[in-house]
Amino acid sequence: MSGSASGQEQDSALPALQVVVLVDESGSLGEPDVAREKEAARTIVYSALAPGSVISVVGFGSSNGPGQSAVQVACPPTALDSAQQRDSLAGCIGGLHRRAPAEGDGTDHATALQQALGFVGAAKPEKKLIFLLTDGKLDVSDSPAWGDTPARRNGAAAAKVQETLNDLDRAGAQVWPLGFGKVDNAALHGFAKGKSCTPSVADPHEQVTPSSAELTAAVQEAFSSASCVKYGPLDTGNVPKGGSVELTVEIPPVAGDASILVYKRDPRVQVEYLPPSGTTPAPRAGGSRFEFAGQNTETEALRITDPEPGRWTVRLSSADVPAQDVAATVAYQATVKAYLTVNPPQPAAGQPVDVTMQVWARNRAVTDAGTLQGLTFKTVVTGASGRPLGDVTLSDPDRDGTFTGQVGLPADATGALTFTGTVTGVGIGGDTRVLSTSVQNGPAPVQAQILFDTNTAAVNPGGTVTGTIAMTNNSGRPVPARLEIASPTAGASISVEPGSAVVPVGVTTIPFTLRFGADTVEGSNAATLRVVTDGAAPVTVAERLFATDVEPEPTILEKLFWVWVALGIVLAGLLVFAVMKVRARRSAGQVRDLQVQLLKGDTEISAIEPQDGAAAEFAFVIYQDFPARQLNPAGPGDAEVYRVRRAGPNVRLAPPRGEPVVLTPGQRHELGDEHVLVVLDQRVSGVVGSPVVDSGFSPFGGASTTGGMPPSDTRSYADPFADPAGPGVPAPVSSASGGFAGPGGHDAATGGDPFSDQPFGGVPPAGGGSYHDPSNPFATD
Numbered sequence: 087m088s089g090s091a092s093g094q095e096q097d098s099a100l101p102a103l104q105v106v107v108l109v110d111e112s113g114s115l116g117e118p119d120v121a122r123e124k125e126a127a128r129t130i131v132y133s134a135l136a137p138g139s140v141i142s143v144v145g146f147g148s149s150n151g152p153g154q155s156a157v158q159v160a161c162p163p164t165a166l167d168s169a170q171q172r173d174s175l176a177g178c179i180g181g182l183h184r185r186a187p188a189e190g191d192g193t194d195h196a197t198a199l200q201q202a203l204g205f206v207g208a209a210k211p212e213k214k215l216i217f218l219l220t221d222g223k224l225d226v227s228d229s230p231a232w233g234d235t236p237a238r239r240n241g242a243a244a245a246k247v248q249e250t251l252n253d254l255d256r257a258g259a260q261v262w263p264l265g266f267g268k269v270d271n272a273a274l275h276g277f278a279k280g281k282s283c284t285p286s287v288a289d290p291h292e293q294v295t296p297s298s299a300e301l302t303a304a305v306q307e308a309f310s311s312a313s314c315v316k317y318g319p320l321d322t323g324n325v326p327k328g329g330s331v332e333l334t335v336e337i338p339p340v341a342g343d344a345s346i347l348v349y350k351r352d353p354r355v356q357v358e359y360l361p362p363s364g365t366t367p368a369p370r371a372g373g374s375r376f377e378f379a380g381q382n383t384e385t386e387a388l389r390i391t392d393p394e395p396g397r398w399t400v401r402l403s404s405a406d407v408p409a410q411d412v413a414a415t416v417a418y419q420a421t422v423k424a425y426l427t428v429n430p431p432q433p434a435a436g437q438p439v440d441v442t443m444q445v446w447a448r449n450r451a452v453t454d455a456g457t458l459q460g461l462t463f464k465t466v467v468t469g470a471s472g473r474p475l476g477d478v479t480l481s482d483p484d485r486d487g488t489f490t491g492q493v494g495l496p497a498d499a500t501g502a503l504t505f506t507g508t509v510t511g512v513g514i515g516g517d518t519r520v521l522s523t524s525v526q527n528g529p530a531p532v533q534a535q536i537l538f539d540t541n542t543a544a545v546n547p548g549g550t551v552t553g554t555i556a557m558t559n560n561s562g563r564p565v566p567a568r569l570e571i572a573s574p575t576a577g578a579s580i581s582v583e584p585g586s587a588v589v590p591v592g593v594t595t596i597p598f599t600l601r602f603g604a605d606t607v608e609g610s611n612a613a614t615l616r617v618v619t620d621g622a623a624p625v626t627v628a629e630r631l632f633a634t635d636v637e638p639e640p641t642i643l644e645k646l647f648w649v650w651v652a653l654g655i656v657l658a659g660l661l662v663f664a665v666m667k668v669r670a671r672r673s674a675g676q677v678r679d680l681q682v683q684l685l686k687g688d689t690e691i692s693a694i695e696p697q698d699g700a701a702a703e704f705a706f707v708i709y710q711d712f713p714a715r716q717l718n719p720a721g722p723g724d725a726e727v728y729r730v731r732r733a734g735p736n737v738r739l740a741p742p743r744g745e746p747v748v749l750t751p752g753q754r755h756e757l758g759d760e761h762v763l764v765v766l767d768q769r770v771s772g773v774v775g776s777p778v779v780d781s782g783f784s785p786f787g788g789a790s791t792t793g794g795m796p797p798s799d800t801r802s803y804a805d806p807f808a809d810p811a812g813p814g815v816p817a818p819v820s821s822a823s824g825g826f827a828g829p830g831g832h833d834a835a836t837g838g839d840p841f842s843d844q845p846f847g848g849v850p851p852a853g854g855g856s857y858h859d860p861s862n863p864f865a866t867d
Contacts, residue, residue: 113191148192362396451612453487579603
């Protein structure tokens with residue numbers, strides 16, 4: 087249609103790689119170093135996911151005499167288009183070894199890099215990666231091909247290294263040096279060349295791997311930055327002899343290709359791969375295609391096409407193998423397709439142009455912020471001559487998966503325009519979209535802008551998203567226009583209302599509604615909304631990419647969520663109240679805080695408290711001991727048992743004979759023979775014993791029943807010099823006022839003078855009269 091941008095549709099795929107792994111076999115490395123180099127080489131081979139990738143592995147030392155070769159191609163260039171070829175690479179890496187002097191045990195980097203240049207010289211694949219595994223120490227001092235003296239030989243080889251590195255750089259190759267053994271860091275640094283796969287990660291640089299754990303991290307970082315393959319976290323464990331261990335790896339939903347890498351350390355360890363959905367292992371479940379590699383080596387892998395997303399379980403089993411430290415991770419990459427729109431679709435010279443891009447994976451728009459993090463969206467505008475007119479790096483401030491930016495056309499721009507949008511980043515294969523249009527001659531008669539009411543909408547099937555279209559009609563007559571949906575996500579059922587409108591002259595606003603059908607698949611649903619004017623030739627005047635998450639219809643429980651929450655709070659409150667009520671009732675019936683006193687007359691001769699305060703009853707007996715009766719807990723064989731229970735605010739005393747009686751706390755229960763039982767309740771009086779037993783001070787009396795210590799009742803005071811009361815020692819009995827009562831019942835705490843010539847604190851005896859104490863030196867006549 088006239089004025090439309092076009093030319094975007096093309097298949098997307100992971101970019102194939104040309105990978106060369108150069109492995110140092112020189113005598114300056116130890117056997118453990120070479121073993122770790124082989125593990126690194128297998129990690130690189132297993133991580134190359136793109137179909138059509140070509141892998142070569144070259145071991146190198148030096149050529150010091152007849153029959154020796156500085157390089158030995160361990161694995162010739164092999165296309166990774168079948169499981170057998172990937173497995174053959176894992177096997178041939180096993181032939182790498184530390185060279186003996188008779189094999190040429192020097193370090194000829196120059197010849198190794200020349201071999202790599204020969205492999206990557208082919209036009210395809212375009213992405214060329216070289217991994218140099220070495221200690222960095224060039225040594226061809228014994229190689230006569232490089233000169234007549236050791237110094238000249240090393241100098242000539244060093245010069246050739248720089249020349250070859252420059253050639254590789256011109257060929258577009260990346261060179262990643264990985265250090266093993268006793269590394270010369272300065273020399274290692276000099277090997278790095280090229281640019282990484284995306285601006286968001288570091289360019290090639292040296293990496294040193296002093297331990298196995300650091301080896302895995304270094305190789306993964308290098309290969310990830312070089313190829314944009316992404317690795318999950320490394321899960322580690324120990325498989326015991328005769329036992330098994332389970333490790334887990336997570337494959338995200340966007341991953342179209344994944345490879346689970348297992349570092350089992352011993353070829354005899356067996357590995358089983360279980361997908362998230364159940365217990366049926368791969369290859370019977372979990373993906374559309376499987377390739378096993380390296381099962382007879384120390385490191386193996388399972389490559390999966392269209393893997394089931396989620397947490398995979400890797401089960402390692404050992405029979406007669408000694409206990410081994412093992413690890414597993416996953417390398418994955420999404421095959422993505424970018425979408426690009428510009429607004430206006432046919433801009434005028436000097437006009438700012440809004441650019442919008444989305445990226446899709448596995449036929450869905452990618453909206454997950456974690457997946458999009460680190461991706462770079464960039465659009466370049468070129469004119470008819472191919473001269474760049476402007477560029478812009480897009481951003482996603484709304485975090486809705488739609489990246490936007492604005493680029494201004496030069497005021498003198500004319501003719502054809504080409505917008506080239508690229509998306510790159512770790513975890514995706516990257517994609518490029520080309521959109522062709524032209525500079526319009528003069529101002530557009532009809533202009534439009536599409537605005538959504540919200541940029542982060544989420545709906546249920548059958549739900550709607552609303553927005554407005556701001557239109558300006560300068561054509562001088564009403565213009566018919568229609569709204570249409572283009573390029574929807576597979577399984578999406580999206581319609582727009584109104585489908586058409588007549589745009590009057592001037593400025594107008596048209597509200598619209600996007601409706602998602604009840605049969606729309608759940609997940610991210612994306613499409614392009616276009617505004618097209620109808621005339622002699624239809625013209626697209628505005629278009630906008632959008633992505634909306636379609637969520638499942640909420641259940642009745644979810645719809646009434648807050649009602650259930652409120653009801654739950656009420657029920658919880660009632661439950662708490664009921665529990666507290668039950669506890670209070672139970673506590674109210676417990677005999678804790680009760681005390682039974684046995685008095686003879688007004689003197690306490692024994693007291694007892696419950697042994698189990700939480701019980702509903704406590705039992706005691708009265709024993710006839712010398713010199714007085716005593717209260718003791720009831721035993722299994724006792725017959726004359728008294729039982730005490732609570733009865734509301736009172737207490738219930740059940741004697742061994744007769745009917746139970748209800749007493750108020752402190753009330754006396756006569757036993758006869760001047761003996762009395764009194765039940766005291768701390769809950770009522772606050773102090774056990776305070777209503778009956780006084781602990782006041784008397785200059786004439788002995789100690790109180792509190793042993794001469796001041797009680798909690800501050801109205802009384804104990805004599806600190808008194809002897810503790812013992813059995814048979816009479817204790818004073820409190821008066822009604824709580825103070826000390828002298829003979830006759832007068833309260834000595836109410837102001838009487840103990841030094842007056844009046845007996846009993848100066849209180850006159852009953853019947854009046856007076857009394858003179860001749861022994862009182864303070865007495866007055």
